[in-house]
Amino acid sequence: MTEYFIPTAAAEAELVEKRSRFIGHVWPVDSEEEARGWIEAMKKKYYDARHNCWCYRIKEGGVERYSDDGEPQGTAGQPMLNVFQREEVTNVCCVVTRYFGGVLLGAGGLVRAYTQSAKDALDAAGISVVRRWVEVLVPCPYSFLERVRQEVEAQDGVVGDVEYAAEVTVHALLPEGKVDDFTSRLTELTAGGLAPIVAGEQFRGVPRKNYE
Structure with a gap:
């Protein structure tokens, strides 16, 4: 990478x-x-x-x-x-x-x-890392919002916008190669109840402090 x-x-x-x-x-x-x-x-x-x-x-x-x-x-x-x-x-x-x-x-x-x-x-x-990121959307119950944040950060990802409606949709950026692990982890935690949606890719800088 x-x-x-x-x-x-x-x-x-x-x-x-x-x-x-x-x-x-x-x-x-x-x-x-x-x-x-x-x-x-x-x-x-x-x-x-x-x-x-x-x-x-x-x-x-x-x-x-x-x-x-x-x-x-x-x-x-x-x-x-x-x-x-x-x-x-x-x-x-x-x-x-x-x-x-x-x-x-x-x-x-x-x-x-x-x-x-x-x-x-x-x-x-400040210092930013420039790399290719995969943008994912994670619809989830309000009660699971904090856990989704933790799992994104555990994969060296960055949490972006959060949409609040009947349920929460978390927008996140994950490094290339970490999407499968992230998906597997959410599947394991929720018995298949959460399914991240890949929305695209971005090559951009993200402040290093956000994911260290």
């Missing part, structure tokens, strides 16, 4: 280290062109900053680029990139802007500050 991780959304985080102000931004991107567009936008927005260091990773072609933008070599762009490599996040662009506070941080201090800024921005953005 093919799956990969991306930022859930664009996000910003700020860090102050010995009076230097670090502003980290993360965006989900699909191409180098889009990444470079964000980098140029930040350079224009923070034109008065001492440094606008950046990195990006693009899944297609396995592209990885970074820049220290005037900081000592190896103290900014590469440590930022390492954050996304460790988290296995791709299709991501990160820019960390630094306003110098008058106190030198040293190479180790710079590495720590740029690493933390990138990590804080990624934490604010």
Whole structure:
């Protein structure tokens, strides 16, 4: 099964280290062109900053680029990139802007500050897994709603909308290969009383926290 991780959304985080102000931004991107567009936008927005260091990773072609933008070599762009490599996040662009506070941080201090800024921005953005999901509908009695939720989550699935009428209909996304196990489990629990309905497939990102 093919799956990969991306930022859930664009996000910003700020860090102050010995009076230097670090502003980290993360965006989900699909191409180098889009990444470079964000980098140029930040350079224009923070034109008065001492440094606008950046990195990006693009899944297609396995592209990885970074820049220290005037900081000592190896103290900014590469440590930022390492954050996304460790988290296995791709299709991501990160820019960390630094306003110098008058106190030198040293190479180790710079590495720590740029690493933390990138990590804080990624934490604010969240991480989604992109994979093929099977959409299923599960009509069930109200009394069985919570159990259906539990069984969806047990199969690494995600519960979506719930329709309330004479009975409840749960909309859920299940990973490929888990539908048969899910169906068998519901059949076992209800002596054949519940039958999930496959409604289609989706290839999309879902926040990782929703199914961990």
